[in-house]
Amino acid sequence: MLYKEYLQHELDKWLQEQNIDFHTQPGWVDFSKELSFGDYSTTLPLNLAKILKKSPGQIANSIVPALSSAFFEKIEATPNGYINFFLHPDHLIQQLREANADPIHFLSTTTGAGKKVLIEYVSCNPTGPITVANARGGPIGDTIANMYTLFGYHTEREFYVNDMGSKIRKLAESVFYHIQLKLNGSAALPEEFYPGEYVQEIAEAYLQEDKPSVLTLDRQQAITLLSQYSLEFMLRKIFLDLDDLHIHFTQIFRESELHKGYLAETIQLLTDKGATYQQEGALWFRSTQFGDDKDRVLLRKDGSPTYLAGDISYHRNKFERGYDRIVDIWGADQSHQKPLKFALRLLGFDEEKLLTVVFQLVHLFKDGQELKMSKSTGAFISLRELIDEIGPDVTRFIYLTRSHDQHLNFDVETTKSHDPKNPVFYAQYAFTRCKGILREARDKGLDLTFIPDTLTFTDQAETDLIRKIAHLPDKLFRAFELLSPHLITMDLIDLGNTFHLFYEHCRVVDLQNPETSQSRIFLVQVLVKIMTALFQLLGIDTPERM
Protein backbone atom coordinates (compact mmCIF):
# COMPACT_ATOMS: atom_id res chain seq x y z
CA MET A 1 0.00 0.00 0.00
CA LEU A 2 1.44 3.36 -1.08
CA TYR A 3 0.51 5.64 1.79
CA LYS A 4 2.34 8.65 0.42
CA GLU A 5 0.31 8.57 -2.77
CA TYR A 6 -2.86 8.04 -0.79
CA LEU A 7 -2.18 10.90 1.62
CA GLN A 8 -1.13 13.27 -1.11
CA HIS A 9 -4.36 12.51 -2.89
CA GLU A 10 -6.37 13.10 0.30
CA LEU A 11 -4.62 16.42 0.90
CA ASP A 12 -5.23 17.54 -2.66
CA LYS A 13 -8.87 16.62 -2.24
CA TRP A 14 -9.03 18.78 0.87
CA LEU A 15 -7.43 21.69 -0.95
CA GLN A 16 -9.98 21.37 -3.72
CA GLU A 17 -12.88 21.28 -1.27
CA GLN A 18 -11.55 24.39 0.40
CA ASN A 19 -11.20 26.10 -2.97
CA ILE A 20 -7.53 26.67 -2.38
CA ASP A 21 -5.70 26.88 -5.64
CA PHE A 22 -2.65 24.99 -4.52
CA HIS A 23 -1.22 21.57 -5.22
CA THR A 24 0.83 19.37 -2.97
CA GLN A 25 4.34 18.50 -3.99
CA PRO A 26 5.72 15.00 -3.82
CA GLY A 27 8.09 15.73 -0.93
CA TRP A 28 5.41 17.13 1.33
CA VAL A 29 4.25 13.74 2.49
CA ASP A 30 7.15 11.72 3.77
CA PHE A 31 8.16 9.18 6.36
CA SER A 32 8.23 10.64 9.82
CA LYS A 33 11.63 11.50 11.15
CA GLU A 34 11.13 9.54 14.32
CA LEU A 35 8.71 6.97 15.64
CA SER A 36 7.15 9.41 18.06
CA PHE A 37 6.03 11.47 15.05
CA GLY A 38 4.12 8.51 13.66
CA ASP A 39 4.62 6.74 10.35
CA TYR A 40 4.06 9.55 7.86
CA SER A 41 4.09 13.31 8.16
CA THR A 42 3.17 16.24 6.00
CA THR A 43 4.44 19.80 5.96
CA LEU A 44 1.49 21.08 3.96
CA PRO A 45 0.33 23.47 6.73
CA LEU A 46 3.76 25.09 6.80
CA ASN A 47 3.56 25.64 3.08
CA LEU A 48 0.05 27.06 3.27
CA ALA A 49 0.74 29.52 6.07
CA LYS A 50 1.63 32.41 3.81
CA ILE A 51 -1.30 32.00 1.43
CA LEU A 52 -3.92 31.50 4.10
CA LYS A 53 -2.36 34.07 6.41
CA LYS A 54 -2.78 31.75 9.38
CA SER A 55 -0.31 30.00 11.58
CA PRO A 56 0.80 26.51 10.47
CA GLY A 57 -0.54 25.08 13.72
CA GLN A 58 -4.01 26.51 13.09
CA ILE A 59 -4.04 25.20 9.56
CA ALA A 60 -2.92 21.75 10.68
CA ASN A 61 -5.78 21.72 13.18
CA SER A 62 -8.31 22.62 10.52
CA ILE A 63 -7.10 19.93 8.09
CA VAL A 64 -7.04 17.01 10.52
CA PRO A 65 -10.82 16.53 10.94
CA ALA A 66 -11.19 16.11 7.18
CA LEU A 67 -8.72 13.27 7.02
CA SER A 68 -10.33 10.44 8.96
CA SER A 69 -9.33 7.11 7.55
CA ALA A 70 -9.45 3.50 8.61
CA PHE A 71 -5.74 3.14 7.91
CA PHE A 72 -4.77 5.41 10.75
CA GLU A 73 -5.18 5.12 14.47
CA LYS A 74 -4.30 8.73 15.07
CA ILE A 75 -3.86 11.82 12.93
CA GLU A 76 -2.22 14.53 14.94
CA ALA A 77 -1.71 18.22 14.31
CA THR A 78 1.35 19.60 16.04
CA PRO A 79 1.54 23.18 17.33
CA ASN A 80 4.41 23.93 14.95
CA GLY A 81 2.39 22.89 11.93
CA TYR A 82 3.07 19.31 11.05
CA ILE A 83 0.44 16.64 10.62
CA ASN A 84 1.56 13.21 11.79
CA PHE A 85 -0.12 10.00 10.68
CA PHE A 86 -0.02 6.90 12.87
CA LEU A 87 -0.92 3.63 11.16
CA HIS A 88 -3.58 1.61 12.94
CA PRO A 89 -2.36 -1.61 14.61
CA ASP A 90 -5.22 -3.61 13.08
CA HIS A 91 -4.37 -2.24 9.68
CA LEU A 92 -0.71 -3.12 10.18
CA ILE A 93 -1.65 -6.70 10.96
CA GLN A 94 -3.80 -6.77 7.87
CA GLN A 95 -0.76 -5.62 5.88
CA LEU A 96 1.28 -8.43 7.41
CA ARG A 97 -1.30 -10.95 6.30
CA GLU A 98 -1.23 -9.56 2.78
CA ALA A 99 2.56 -9.63 2.74
CA ASN A 100 2.45 -13.24 3.83
CA ALA A 101 -0.10 -14.27 1.24
CA ASP A 102 1.71 -12.62 -1.68
CA PRO A 103 4.92 -10.73 -0.86
CA ILE A 104 5.50 -9.57 -4.42
CA HIS A 105 2.00 -8.16 -4.72
CA PHE A 106 2.43 -6.53 -1.33
CA LEU A 107 5.69 -4.83 -2.27
CA SER A 108 4.80 -3.64 -5.74
CA THR A 109 2.14 -2.00 -7.84
CA THR A 110 0.89 -2.78 -11.29
CA THR A 111 2.27 0.50 -12.64
CA GLY A 112 3.84 -1.17 -15.64
CA ALA A 113 1.12 -3.60 -16.59
CA GLY A 114 0.97 -4.00 -20.33
CA LYS A 115 4.03 -1.82 -20.86
CA LYS A 116 7.34 -2.77 -22.41
CA VAL A 117 10.72 -1.53 -21.32
CA LEU A 118 14.13 -2.05 -22.88
CA ILE A 119 17.11 -1.67 -20.64
CA GLU A 120 20.62 -1.71 -22.02
CA TYR A 121 23.60 -2.03 -19.73
CA VAL A 122 27.26 -2.97 -19.46
CA SER A 123 27.77 -3.12 -23.26
CA CYS A 124 31.51 -2.95 -22.65
CA ASN A 125 33.90 -3.22 -25.54
CA PRO A 126 34.90 -6.81 -26.03
CA THR A 127 38.52 -5.79 -26.46
CA GLY A 128 39.49 -7.06 -23.03
CA PRO A 129 38.11 -8.60 -19.86
CA ILE A 130 35.40 -6.70 -18.07
CA THR A 131 37.03 -4.55 -15.42
CA VAL A 132 36.03 -3.44 -11.97
CA ALA A 133 35.32 -0.06 -13.53
CA ASN A 134 33.08 -0.94 -16.45
CA ALA A 135 31.28 -3.69 -14.51
CA ARG A 136 29.51 -1.09 -12.41
CA GLY A 137 26.71 -0.81 -14.90
CA GLY A 138 26.02 -4.53 -14.41
CA PRO A 139 24.51 -4.70 -10.94
CA ILE A 140 22.91 -1.28 -11.43
CA GLY A 141 21.29 -2.21 -14.74
CA ASP A 142 20.34 -5.68 -13.61
CA THR A 143 18.67 -4.39 -10.44
CA ILE A 144 16.84 -1.64 -12.30
CA ALA A 145 15.61 -4.27 -14.74
CA ASN A 146 14.48 -6.39 -11.76
CA MET A 147 12.57 -3.40 -10.45
CA TYR A 148 10.80 -2.89 -13.76
CA THR A 149 9.81 -6.53 -13.73
CA LEU A 150 8.57 -6.23 -10.16
CA PHE A 151 6.41 -3.26 -11.13
CA GLY A 152 4.77 -5.21 -13.89
CA TYR A 153 6.70 -4.19 -16.99
CA HIS A 154 7.62 -6.61 -19.69
CA THR A 155 11.37 -6.17 -19.40
CA GLU A 156 14.02 -6.80 -22.03
CA ARG A 157 17.68 -6.75 -21.09
CA GLU A 158 20.08 -5.93 -23.86
CA PHE A 159 23.83 -5.93 -24.35
CA TYR A 160 25.15 -3.85 -27.26
CA VAL A 161 28.28 -5.18 -28.93
CA ASN A 162 30.55 -2.79 -30.79
CA ASP A 163 31.79 -5.38 -33.22
CA MET A 164 32.70 -3.01 -36.02
CA GLY A 165 35.10 -0.50 -34.62
CA SER A 166 38.82 -0.01 -34.97
CA LYS A 167 39.38 -1.27 -31.44
CA ILE A 168 38.46 -4.79 -32.44
CA ARG A 169 40.96 -4.56 -35.28
CA LYS A 170 43.54 -3.39 -32.77
CA LEU A 171 42.81 -6.43 -30.64
CA ALA A 172 43.14 -8.72 -33.65
CA GLU A 173 46.46 -7.12 -34.57
CA SER A 174 47.66 -7.79 -31.05
CA VAL A 175 46.54 -11.41 -31.16
CA PHE A 176 48.15 -11.82 -34.57
CA TYR A 177 51.39 -10.54 -33.14
CA HIS A 178 51.38 -13.23 -30.45
CA ILE A 179 50.55 -15.94 -32.97
CA GLN A 180 53.43 -14.89 -35.17
CA LEU A 181 55.71 -14.75 -32.17
CA LYS A 182 54.70 -18.22 -31.12
CA LEU A 183 55.01 -19.81 -34.55
CA ASN A 184 57.90 -17.85 -36.02
CA GLY A 185 59.81 -16.91 -32.92
CA SER A 186 59.70 -13.27 -33.89
CA ALA A 187 57.21 -10.68 -35.04
CA ALA A 188 56.98 -7.01 -35.77
CA LEU A 189 55.07 -5.13 -33.04
CA PRO A 190 51.98 -3.62 -34.62
CA GLU A 191 51.48 0.12 -34.37
CA GLU A 192 48.40 -0.34 -32.23
CA PHE A 193 48.71 -2.94 -29.55
CA TYR A 194 47.00 -4.18 -26.40
CA PRO A 195 49.62 -5.35 -23.93
CA GLY A 196 47.38 -7.36 -21.55
CA GLU A 197 48.01 -11.03 -20.79
CA TYR A 198 44.58 -11.94 -22.04
CA VAL A 199 45.76 -11.21 -25.58
CA GLN A 200 48.22 -14.08 -25.35
CA GLU A 201 45.44 -16.20 -23.94
CA ILE A 202 43.36 -15.59 -27.04
CA ALA A 203 46.33 -16.40 -29.29
CA GLU A 204 46.97 -19.65 -27.48
CA ALA A 205 43.32 -20.63 -27.50
CA TYR A 206 43.21 -19.96 -31.21
CA LEU A 207 46.24 -22.11 -31.94
CA GLN A 208 44.92 -24.92 -29.75
CA GLU A 209 41.75 -25.15 -31.76
CA ASP A 210 43.75 -26.48 -34.67
CA LYS A 211 42.70 -23.66 -36.95
CA PRO A 212 44.18 -23.45 -40.42
CA SER A 213 47.32 -21.53 -39.94
CA VAL A 214 46.55 -17.87 -40.25
CA LEU A 215 50.10 -17.31 -41.34
CA THR A 216 49.29 -18.64 -44.80
CA LEU A 217 46.67 -15.96 -45.29
CA ASP A 218 47.44 -12.45 -46.36
CA ARG A 219 47.48 -9.99 -43.51
CA GLN A 220 44.09 -8.45 -44.22
CA GLN A 221 42.34 -11.82 -44.27
CA ALA A 222 44.17 -12.94 -41.15
CA ILE A 223 43.09 -9.87 -39.25
CA THR A 224 39.48 -10.26 -40.34
CA LEU A 225 39.50 -13.87 -39.21
CA LEU A 226 41.14 -13.05 -35.89
CA SER A 227 38.81 -10.11 -35.28
CA GLN A 228 35.89 -12.48 -35.44
CA TYR A 229 37.57 -15.07 -33.26
CA SER A 230 38.88 -12.66 -30.62
CA LEU A 231 35.54 -10.91 -30.37
CA GLU A 232 33.62 -14.10 -29.71
CA PHE A 233 36.30 -15.30 -27.31
CA MET A 234 36.17 -12.12 -25.25
CA LEU A 235 32.39 -11.98 -25.31
CA ARG A 236 32.21 -15.50 -23.88
CA LYS A 237 34.58 -14.48 -21.09
CA ILE A 238 32.65 -11.31 -20.33
CA PHE A 239 29.37 -13.18 -20.12
CA LEU A 240 30.95 -15.83 -17.89
CA ASP A 241 32.14 -13.14 -15.47
CA LEU A 242 28.75 -11.46 -15.51
CA ASP A 243 27.09 -14.82 -14.97
CA ASP A 244 28.89 -15.06 -11.62
CA LEU A 245 27.16 -11.84 -10.62
CA HIS A 246 23.85 -13.35 -11.77
CA ILE A 247 23.68 -10.89 -14.63
CA HIS A 248 22.01 -12.21 -17.75
CA PHE A 249 20.65 -10.64 -20.89
CA THR A 250 17.58 -11.49 -22.87
CA GLN A 251 19.29 -10.39 -26.05
CA ILE A 252 22.48 -9.17 -27.64
CA PHE A 253 22.46 -6.46 -30.27
CA ARG A 254 25.44 -6.27 -32.60
CA GLU A 255 26.48 -3.02 -34.18
CA SER A 256 27.13 -4.91 -37.42
CA GLU A 257 23.37 -5.42 -37.75
CA LEU A 258 23.08 -1.70 -38.35
CA HIS A 259 25.58 -1.74 -41.17
CA LYS A 260 23.26 -3.50 -43.55
CA GLY A 261 21.70 -0.31 -44.83
CA TYR A 262 19.92 0.83 -41.69
CA LEU A 263 22.70 3.17 -40.64
CA ALA A 264 22.90 4.75 -44.09
CA GLU A 265 19.14 5.20 -44.03
CA THR A 266 19.33 6.89 -40.63
CA ILE A 267 21.92 9.33 -41.88
CA GLN A 268 19.76 9.99 -44.91
CA LEU A 269 16.85 10.82 -42.63
CA LEU A 270 18.99 13.35 -40.80
CA THR A 271 20.16 14.76 -44.11
CA ASP A 272 16.54 15.05 -45.29
CA LYS A 273 15.91 17.21 -42.25
CA GLY A 274 18.71 19.46 -43.36
CA ALA A 275 20.75 18.61 -40.29
CA THR A 276 23.93 17.50 -42.02
CA TYR A 277 26.56 19.07 -44.23
CA GLN A 278 29.75 18.10 -46.03
CA GLN A 279 33.04 19.56 -44.93
CA GLU A 280 36.62 18.47 -45.59
CA GLY A 281 35.36 15.24 -47.04
CA ALA A 282 33.37 14.26 -43.98
CA LEU A 283 29.64 14.39 -43.26
CA TRP A 284 28.77 16.46 -40.19
CA PHE A 285 25.74 16.59 -37.92
CA ARG A 286 24.70 20.17 -37.26
CA SER A 287 24.24 19.54 -33.52
CA THR A 288 25.24 23.10 -32.52
CA GLN A 289 21.83 24.07 -33.87
CA PHE A 290 20.41 22.43 -30.75
CA GLY A 291 22.93 23.85 -28.32
CA ASP A 292 25.77 21.36 -28.61
CA ASP A 293 29.34 22.62 -28.12
CA LYS A 294 30.31 21.68 -31.60
CA ASP A 295 29.12 19.85 -34.66
CA ARG A 296 29.82 16.14 -34.85
CA VAL A 297 31.16 13.96 -37.61
CA LEU A 298 28.83 11.19 -38.74
CA LEU A 299 30.77 9.86 -41.73
CA ARG A 300 34.53 10.09 -41.85
CA LYS A 301 36.59 11.11 -44.82
CA ASP A 302 36.89 7.44 -45.76
CA GLY A 303 33.11 7.07 -45.60
CA SER A 304 33.04 4.92 -42.46
CA PRO A 305 30.51 5.86 -39.78
CA THR A 306 31.54 7.21 -36.38
CA TYR A 307 30.45 5.73 -33.08
CA LEU A 308 27.87 8.50 -32.77
CA ALA A 309 26.35 7.65 -36.14
CA GLY A 310 26.10 4.04 -35.04
CA ASP A 311 24.55 4.95 -31.71
CA ILE A 312 21.98 7.25 -33.27
CA SER A 313 20.98 4.42 -35.58
CA TYR A 314 20.93 1.96 -32.69
CA HIS A 315 18.62 4.20 -30.70
CA ARG A 316 16.41 4.85 -33.67
CA ASN A 317 16.12 1.09 -33.87
CA LYS A 318 15.25 0.87 -30.18
CA PHE A 319 12.49 3.44 -30.65
CA GLU A 320 11.13 1.68 -33.71
CA ARG A 321 10.88 -1.56 -31.78
CA GLY A 322 8.04 0.14 -29.90
CA TYR A 323 8.95 0.22 -26.23
CA ASP A 324 7.12 2.39 -23.74
CA ARG A 325 10.36 3.12 -22.05
CA ILE A 326 14.01 2.85 -23.00
CA VAL A 327 16.71 2.91 -20.35
CA ASP A 328 20.43 3.34 -21.02
CA ILE A 329 22.94 2.70 -18.27
CA TRP A 330 26.07 4.64 -19.16
CA GLY A 331 29.45 5.24 -17.64
CA ALA A 332 30.45 8.84 -17.01
CA ASP A 333 33.06 8.53 -19.75
CA GLN A 334 30.31 8.38 -22.36
CA SER A 335 30.10 11.88 -23.69
CA HIS A 336 27.72 11.87 -26.62
CA GLN A 337 24.43 12.00 -24.77
CA LYS A 338 23.57 15.48 -25.97
CA PRO A 339 24.04 15.01 -29.72
CA LEU A 340 22.34 11.62 -29.50
CA LYS A 341 19.23 13.11 -27.94
CA PHE A 342 19.22 15.98 -30.42
CA ALA A 343 19.30 13.55 -33.30
CA LEU A 344 16.49 11.46 -31.83
CA ARG A 345 14.33 14.53 -31.35
CA LEU A 346 14.99 15.49 -34.92
CA LEU A 347 13.96 12.04 -36.08
CA GLY A 348 10.63 12.61 -34.38
CA PHE A 349 11.00 10.40 -31.33
CA ASP A 350 9.73 11.23 -27.87
CA GLU A 351 12.86 11.92 -25.82
CA GLU A 352 10.86 11.52 -22.62
CA LYS A 353 10.75 7.80 -23.24
CA LEU A 354 14.53 7.57 -23.07
CA LEU A 355 16.02 7.59 -19.60
CA THR A 356 19.76 7.69 -19.19
CA VAL A 357 21.33 6.62 -15.92
CA VAL A 358 24.91 7.84 -15.86
CA PHE A 359 27.07 6.22 -13.24
CA GLN A 360 30.34 7.73 -12.10
CA LEU A 361 33.55 5.85 -12.53
CA VAL A 362 35.20 3.48 -10.11
CA HIS A 363 38.45 4.42 -8.45
CA LEU A 364 40.66 1.81 -6.90
CA PHE A 365 43.14 2.56 -4.18
CA LYS A 366 45.99 0.62 -2.72
CA ASP A 367 47.83 1.97 0.31
CA GLY A 368 46.24 5.34 -0.28
CA GLN A 369 47.49 5.49 -3.85
CA GLU A 370 45.03 5.45 -6.69
CA LEU A 371 45.50 2.64 -9.18
CA LYS A 372 45.04 4.02 -12.64
CA MET A 373 43.21 1.61 -14.87
CA SER A 374 43.59 1.46 -18.57
CA LYS A 375 43.17 -1.25 -21.16
CA SER A 376 45.70 0.35 -23.42
CA THR A 377 48.45 0.12 -20.82
CA GLY A 378 47.25 -3.27 -19.63
CA ALA A 379 46.90 -2.01 -16.05
CA PHE A 380 43.51 -2.86 -14.64
CA ILE A 381 41.80 -5.01 -12.08
CA SER A 382 39.42 -7.39 -13.74
CA LEU A 383 35.99 -8.12 -12.39
CA ARG A 384 37.09 -11.75 -12.26
CA GLU A 385 39.88 -10.99 -9.77
CA LEU A 386 37.47 -9.10 -7.55
CA ILE A 387 34.83 -11.83 -7.59
CA ASP A 388 37.45 -14.48 -6.86
CA GLU A 389 38.65 -12.51 -3.88
CA ILE A 390 35.46 -11.40 -2.20
CA GLY A 391 32.68 -13.43 -3.77
CA PRO A 392 29.74 -12.35 -5.90
CA ASP A 393 27.48 -11.17 -3.08
CA VAL A 394 29.93 -8.69 -1.60
CA THR A 395 30.89 -7.55 -5.09
CA ARG A 396 27.30 -6.82 -6.04
CA PHE A 397 26.60 -5.22 -2.71
CA ILE A 398 29.57 -2.86 -2.98
CA TYR A 399 28.36 -1.71 -6.38
CA LEU A 400 24.86 -1.21 -5.02
CA THR A 401 25.56 0.67 -1.80
CA ARG A 402 26.37 3.93 -3.48
CA SER A 403 24.23 6.22 -5.51
CA HIS A 404 25.08 5.90 -9.20
CA ASP A 405 26.10 9.54 -9.43
CA GLN A 406 28.53 9.07 -6.59
CA HIS A 407 32.12 8.11 -7.36
CA LEU A 408 32.82 4.59 -6.20
CA ASN A 409 36.09 4.41 -4.30
CA PHE A 410 37.42 1.35 -2.68
CA ASP A 411 40.64 0.13 -1.36
CA VAL A 412 41.89 -3.11 -2.86
CA GLU A 413 43.42 -4.29 0.41
CA THR A 414 40.40 -3.85 2.65
CA THR A 415 38.09 -5.23 0.03
CA LYS A 416 40.25 -8.24 -0.68
CA SER A 417 40.46 -9.15 2.99
CA HIS A 418 36.88 -10.45 2.93
CA ASP A 419 36.00 -8.27 5.83
CA PRO A 420 33.25 -9.88 7.93
CA LYS A 421 32.14 -6.39 8.90
CA ASN A 422 30.95 -5.71 5.38
CA PRO A 423 27.38 -4.37 5.54
CA VAL A 424 26.13 -7.12 3.24
CA PHE A 425 26.79 -9.58 6.07
CA TYR A 426 24.85 -7.41 8.47
CA ALA A 427 21.75 -7.77 6.34
CA GLN A 428 22.35 -11.39 5.43
CA TYR A 429 22.95 -12.24 9.07
CA ALA A 430 19.53 -10.91 9.96
CA PHE A 431 18.13 -13.24 7.33
CA THR A 432 20.00 -16.31 8.62
CA ARG A 433 18.86 -15.51 12.13
CA CYS A 434 15.28 -15.64 10.87
CA LYS A 435 15.96 -18.97 9.24
CA GLY A 436 17.55 -20.19 12.49
CA ILE A 437 14.43 -19.27 14.41
CA LEU A 438 12.23 -21.14 11.96
CA ARG A 439 14.50 -24.20 12.16
CA GLU A 440 14.29 -24.10 15.93
CA ALA A 441 10.52 -23.78 15.81
CA ARG A 442 10.23 -26.76 13.51
CA ASP A 443 12.57 -28.81 15.72
CA LYS A 444 10.41 -28.04 18.73
CA GLY A 445 7.46 -29.45 16.84
CA LEU A 446 5.67 -26.18 16.07
CA ASP A 447 3.47 -25.98 13.00
CA LEU A 448 4.89 -23.33 10.69
CA THR A 449 1.94 -23.39 8.34
CA PHE A 450 -0.48 -22.43 11.08
CA ILE A 451 -1.68 -18.85 10.88
CA PRO A 452 -3.48 -17.73 14.05
CA ASP A 453 -6.82 -15.97 13.67
CA THR A 454 -5.70 -13.35 16.12
CA LEU A 455 -2.20 -11.99 16.03
CA THR A 456 -1.04 -10.07 19.05
CA PHE A 457 2.00 -7.85 19.15
CA THR A 458 2.64 -5.84 22.27
CA ASP A 459 6.39 -5.28 22.36
CA GLN A 460 7.73 -2.04 20.93
CA ALA A 461 10.36 -3.98 18.98
CA GLU A 462 7.63 -6.03 17.31
CA THR A 463 5.55 -3.07 16.25
CA ASP A 464 8.61 -1.19 15.02
CA LEU A 465 9.48 -4.13 12.79
CA ILE A 466 5.93 -4.39 11.49
CA ARG A 467 5.84 -0.69 10.75
CA LYS A 468 9.12 -0.93 8.84
CA ILE A 469 7.60 -3.71 6.76
CA ALA A 470 4.50 -1.62 6.09
CA HIS A 471 6.66 1.27 4.87
CA LEU A 472 8.54 -0.85 2.35
CA PRO A 473 6.17 -0.48 -0.61
CA ASP A 474 6.60 3.30 -0.44
CA LYS A 475 10.36 2.93 -0.15
CA LEU A 476 10.61 0.52 -3.05
CA PHE A 477 8.45 2.71 -5.23
CA ARG A 478 10.73 5.62 -4.48
CA ALA A 479 13.81 3.58 -5.45
CA PHE A 480 12.01 2.63 -8.65
CA GLU A 481 10.98 6.18 -9.53
CA LEU A 482 14.52 7.38 -9.07
CA LEU A 483 16.03 4.29 -10.70
CA SER A 484 18.23 4.11 -7.62
CA PRO A 485 18.97 0.56 -6.54
CA HIS A 486 21.19 1.75 -3.70
CA LEU A 487 18.08 2.81 -1.81
CA ILE A 488 17.01 -0.84 -1.63
CA THR A 489 20.39 -1.70 -0.17
CA MET A 490 19.88 0.95 2.48
CA ASP A 491 16.39 -0.40 3.22
CA LEU A 492 17.80 -3.87 3.75
CA ILE A 493 20.38 -2.60 6.21
CA ASP A 494 17.66 -0.65 7.98
CA LEU A 495 15.34 -3.64 8.08
CA GLY A 496 18.21 -5.79 9.35
CA ASN A 497 18.86 -3.28 12.09
CA THR A 498 15.22 -3.30 13.20
CA PHE A 499 15.15 -7.08 13.11
CA HIS A 500 18.31 -7.49 15.20
CA LEU A 501 16.68 -5.26 17.78
CA PHE A 502 13.56 -7.41 17.75
CA TYR A 503 15.73 -10.50 18.05
CA GLU A 504 17.36 -9.17 21.21
CA HIS A 505 14.09 -8.16 22.81
CA CYS A 506 11.66 -10.83 21.78
CA ARG A 507 12.07 -14.52 22.32
CA VAL A 508 10.26 -16.14 19.40
CA VAL A 509 10.25 -19.87 20.02
CA ASP A 510 8.79 -20.20 23.48
CA LEU A 511 6.70 -23.24 24.34
CA GLN A 512 5.57 -21.62 27.59
CA ASN A 513 3.80 -18.85 25.66
CA PRO A 514 2.30 -20.54 22.61
CA GLU A 515 0.17 -17.57 21.51
CA THR A 516 2.96 -15.03 21.58
CA SER A 517 5.19 -17.60 19.96
CA GLN A 518 2.79 -18.24 17.07
CA SER A 519 2.38 -14.54 16.37
CA ARG A 520 6.12 -13.99 16.34
CA ILE A 521 6.80 -17.00 14.15
CA PHE A 522 4.30 -15.56 11.71
CA LEU A 523 6.09 -12.23 11.78
CA VAL A 524 9.46 -13.88 11.18
CA GLN A 525 8.02 -15.84 8.28
CA VAL A 526 6.71 -12.68 6.68
CA LEU A 527 10.09 -11.07 7.14
CA VAL A 528 11.82 -14.00 5.46
CA LYS A 529 9.54 -13.62 2.45
CA ILE A 530 10.05 -9.87 2.27
CA MET A 531 13.80 -10.05 2.66
CA THR A 532 14.02 -12.80 0.08
CA ALA A 533 12.21 -10.57 -2.39
CA LEU A 534 14.52 -7.64 -1.65
CA PHE A 535 17.69 -9.69 -1.89
CA GLN A 536 16.42 -11.12 -5.15
CA LEU A 537 15.95 -7.62 -6.50
CA LEU A 538 19.57 -6.90 -5.67
CA GLY A 539 20.69 -10.25 -7.06
CA ILE A 540 22.23 -11.24 -3.75
CA ASP A 541 22.07 -14.70 -2.23
CA THR A 542 19.95 -15.52 0.83
CA PRO A 543 22.03 -18.01 2.85
CA GLU A 544 20.37 -20.44 5.29
CA ARG A 545 23.33 -20.19 7.64
CA MET A 546 26.45 -18.10 8.00
Add this chain to the structure above:
RNA sequence: GCGCCUGUAGCUCAGGGGAUAGAGCAUCUGCCUUCUAAGCAGGUGGCCGGGGGUUCGAAUCCCUCCAGGCGCGCCA
Protein backbone atom coordinates in the same frame (compact mmCIF):
# COMPACT_ATOMS: atom_id res chain seq x y z
C1' G B 1 38.92 27.19 -20.84
C1' C B 2 33.89 24.64 -21.50
C1' G B 3 30.35 20.58 -20.01
C1' C B 4 28.76 16.62 -16.47
C1' C B 5 29.47 14.47 -11.39
C1' U B 6 31.18 15.02 -6.35
C1' G B 7 32.60 17.58 -1.41
C1' U B 8 28.13 15.65 5.20
C1' A B 9 31.39 11.92 11.83
C1' G B 10 38.33 9.28 11.75
C1' C B 11 36.70 5.88 7.04
C1' U B 12 32.75 4.45 3.32
C1' C B 13 28.33 6.77 2.46
C1' A B 14 22.45 7.86 3.23
C1' G B 15 19.54 12.16 3.50
C1' G B 16 12.42 14.81 -1.84
C1' G B 17 12.81 23.29 1.33
C1' G B 18 10.71 21.78 7.21
C1' A B 19 10.87 18.95 13.79
C1' U B 20 17.10 17.71 17.71
C1' A B 21 21.56 16.17 10.60
C1' G B 22 21.55 9.76 10.17
C1' A B 23 23.54 4.47 9.04
C1' G B 24 27.48 0.88 8.62
C1' C B 25 32.66 0.50 9.83
C1' A B 26 36.55 2.26 13.30
C1' U B 27 37.23 3.61 18.60
C1' C B 28 35.82 3.29 24.13
C1' U B 29 32.36 0.82 27.98
C1' G B 30 28.98 -2.97 29.13
C1' C B 31 25.98 -7.68 27.55
C1' C B 32 26.69 -14.95 25.49
C1' U B 33 23.30 -21.40 30.99
C1' U B 34 17.97 -19.02 26.43
C1' C B 35 16.08 -19.20 18.49
C1' U B 36 23.99 -18.07 15.55
C1' A B 37 27.65 -12.22 19.76
C1' A B 38 28.83 -11.69 11.74
C1' G B 39 24.40 -9.32 17.24
C1' C B 40 22.50 -5.62 21.02
C1' A B 41 22.78 -1.30 24.56
C1' G B 42 25.50 3.05 25.71
C1' G B 43 29.72 6.73 24.98
C1' U B 44 33.18 9.58 21.84
C1' G B 45 32.95 11.86 17.27
C1' G B 46 29.77 17.33 12.70
C1' C B 47 31.06 25.71 11.26
C1' C B 48 26.92 19.42 6.04
C1' G B 49 34.18 22.50 1.51
C1' G B 50 34.28 28.56 1.98
C1' G B 51 31.42 33.00 1.04
C1' G B 52 27.02 35.40 -0.64
C1' G B 53 21.70 35.16 -2.05
C1' U B 54 16.30 33.44 -2.23
C1' U B 55 12.85 31.93 1.86
C1' C B 56 9.00 32.32 7.76
C1' G B 57 12.66 28.16 7.28
C1' A B 58 18.59 25.78 3.38
C1' A B 59 22.97 19.97 3.99
C1' U B 60 18.89 20.45 0.24
C1' C B 61 17.37 25.75 -4.44
C1' C B 62 20.43 30.02 -7.00
C1' C B 63 25.26 32.67 -7.66
C1' U B 64 30.44 32.58 -6.71
C1' C B 65 35.06 30.75 -5.09
C1' C B 66 38.12 26.45 -3.53
C1' A B 67 39.23 21.12 -4.00
C1' G B 68 38.73 16.25 -6.52
C1' G B 69 36.86 12.88 -10.64
C1' C B 70 35.28 12.25 -15.78
C1' G B 71 34.59 14.10 -20.59
C1' C B 72 35.67 17.80 -24.39
C1' G B 73 38.75 12.47 -31.23
C1' C B 74 37.16 11.89 -38.43
C1' C B 75 38.48 6.51 -30.68
C1' A B 76 34.58 3.29 -29.01
